[in-house]
Amino acid sequence: MKLVFLGTSGSFPSKDKMCPAILVEDNFLIDCGEGAVHRLLNLNANLDEIESVFISHIHADHISxxxxxxxxxxxxxxxxxxxxxxPPNIQEVTESLLQLMGTSPKRFSFTIQYKKINGSEDLGEFAVLPVKHGVPTFAIKIGDKFVYTSDTAPYESLINFAKNCKLLAHETTFPDEMKEExxxxxxxxxxxxxTIASKxxxxxxxxxHIPPPFQNLEEKFIEQAKKYFNGKVFSAKDLQIIRI
Ligand SMILES: [Zn+2]
Ligand SMILES: [Zn+2]
Known part of the structure; x- marks a missing residue:
């Protein structure tokens, strides 16, 4: 499975890192945060090949x-x-954004089909799990290899969801000393x-999803994680390609 990490920042972009967007096998886009289109162009990606876009939740850094x-x-x-x-309001939000920007999707040269997620679902090629965030938010698992948590507080159900997978992309928005926040x-x-990765x-x-204020602390984030997990730990760069 080929994964391209188009945007790896969280909350808002920095000079070097755009907001969350991950291209899977050239045809499936997970989140479409600020900078995703630019990163796809950096990659010389053929946008016609993208068949589906999964939006984990309606926050600007994941949908803008x-x-x-x-x-x-x-x-x-x-x-x-x-x-x-x-999420359940994905069609309403997408169409409202387009209308507010002066474009009815009816003018498009292609049709958009919406798939609204309401809860845990196994859709064959991928499965989704509602996680713990301020708005309805879904983690996604592709095959049994890759899990992306999206934004979430620590959540026990992710342990089973990510069981024995090869790569877990877990959000880390704050360092350990700001855990309460x-x-x-x-x-x-x-x-x-x-802890989730280990279990x-x-x-x-x-x-x-390390945000700009902490991007100079990435090595420290990795050290903090390594105290609780014996496997490999890393933080990705934009446009980094990983094969699992
Ligand atoms: Zn976010
Ligand atoms: Zn969020």
């Missing part, structure tokens, strides 16, 4: 590039259907992520 992605696909003359998967804001720290017996832990 979606209207521009749809505009770009339209202006490039896309003909094939696009599926957008997301992390939990108040429904986020996690490195030791939270590492789930995953092979590798990716510390994801």
């Amino acid at each position: 590039s979606l209207p521009m992605l749809l505009w770009t696909m339209w202006l490039q003359g896309r003909k094939s259907k696009l599926t957008i998967i997301g 992390a939990h108040i804001h429904y986020h996690s720290s490195p030791s939270d992520a590492a 789930a017996n995953v092979e590798t832990l990716l510390l994801f």
Whole structure:
């Protein structure tokens, strides 16, 4: 399985890191945060190959590039259907964003099919799990290899969900010394992520969604996680390609 980490920052972008977006096998996009379209162009990706977009939750850092992605696909003359998967209000939000920006999706050269997620679901190629965040938010598992938690406070159900997977991309928005603040804001720290990774017996832990104020502390985040997890721990760079 090929994963391209298009955007690896959390909460807001920095000079070097865009907001969450991960391209799976060139045809499935997980989240579409600020900068995702630009990163796809950096990659010389063919947008026609993207068949589905999964939006984990409706926060700006995870959805702000979606209207521009749809505009770009339209202006490039896309003909094939696009599926957008997301929380129950995904269609309403996407259509409202487009309307507010002066474009009815009816003008598009392609159709959009929506798949609304209400709870835990196993959809064959991928499974979703509601996690603990301020708005309805879903973790996703692709095959039995890759799990992306999206934004969440530490959540026990992720242990079973990620059991024995190869790569767990777990959010770490605050360092361990700000753990209380992390939990108040429904986020996690490195030791939270590492505890889940250890109990789930995953092979590798990716510390994801580190926001700009802490991006100079990435090595410290990794050290904090390693105290609680014996496997490999790393933090990704934008456009990093990983094969699992
Ligand atoms: Zn976020
Ligand atoms: Zn969020």
